[in-house]
Amino acid sequence: MLSSSSPVAPALSVASLPSITWSYILVGLALSFGCWVTFIHPPNGGYFTTDEQFIADSGVFMLYGATPRCLDWPGIPMVFIFYLLALGQCLINLFSTAGLSSVGVFEVIDKTAYAYLLDRVPMIMAGRVVQMLLVGGLLIWCVRIIHRADPLRLPPVLRLPLVVILCLQYDIFVSTPVIRPEALSYALFAVAASLILFGDFRANSWRQPAVVLLLIALL
Numbered sequence: 571m572l573s574s575s576s577p578v579a580p581a582l583s584v585a586s587l588p589s590i591t592w593s594y595i596l597v598g599l600a601l602s603f604g605c606w607v608t609f610i611h612p613p614n615g616g617y618f619t620t621d622e623q624f625i626a627d628s629g630v631f632m633l634y635g636a637t638p639r640c641l642d643w644p645g646i647p648m649v650f651i652f653y654l655l656a657l658g659q660c661l662i663n664l665f666s667t668a669g670l671s672s673v674g675v676f677e678v679i680d681k682t683a684y685a686y687l688l689d690r691v692p693m694i695m696a697g698r699v700v701q702m703l704l705v706g707g708l709l710i711w712c713v714r715i716i717h718r719a720d721p722l723r724l725p726p727v728l729r730l731p732l733v734v735i736l737c738l739q740y741d742i743f744v745s746t747p748v749i750r751p752e753a754l755s756y757a758l759f760a761v762a763a764s765l766i767l768f769g770d771f772r773a774n775s776w777r778q779p780a781v782v783l784l785l786i787a788l789l
Contacts, residue, residue: 589717589726589729589730590713590717590729592730592733593713593716593717593729593730593733594710594713596733596734596737597706597709597710597713597733597737599737600709600737600738601702601706601709604702604705605702608698608702609695609698618690618691618694621645621750621751622694622697622751623690623694624640625640625645625648625649625652625697625751626652626686626690626693626694626697628640628649628652629648629649629650629651629652629653629654629655629656629697630652630653630656630682630683630686630693631683632649632650632653632656633653633656633657633660633679633682633683634679634683643752644752644755644756645750645751645752645755646755647754647755647758647788647789648697648701648751648752648754648755651697651700651701651704651754652693652697655693655696655697655700656682656683656686656693659682659693660678660679660682663678663681663682664678701751701753701754704754704757705753705754705757708754708757708758708760708761709736709737709757709760711761712733712736712757712760712761712764713733715761715764715765715768715769716729716732716733716764716768717729718768718770719768719769720768720770723767723768724767724768736760739756739760755789758785758788758789759785759789761785762782762785762786762789765778765781765782765785766782769782
């Protein structure tokens, strides 16, 4: 028989979960929601929005040196994502072509652009995947910054509500039908703002200011 003094493992309750665990759960739910409305069940059966098409077009046409017409729009970081995706597709096509001449390089670029214009869906879906991964990673970075903040600057009782507000921002995840092309800009801004407000800027340390300046440059 067990004696009355035998230790009993405490039951895991919801209240016993740390605040940072709930924050990660919220980010996971937001990502799951974004994946659902983006890839699995988009409203009205739509593949992409006009904004997405405009952003993707601007990125692909940068292959020809065309300056994007949306430099004043928060969706501009996604233009460069689509540019890199189109550039990667060109490199794949280049390596798959034997005996390529200097003139043939431009022909490969043309064929890549024409293939995109004939069927935009694969490129836009690839951009959505990259954006979802980047936004998710940036939100997790925000959670880490928030929960490591000095209690004098951010009381522990306010940390979870701040993550809730962050995950429910209209321009990041809640603006269905799909994840917005502006989401990456807002996520970059959220990280930069979190670092400025709650980051640990040590004396004679250049790392934190350099990271903030890099994030602002990406914006």
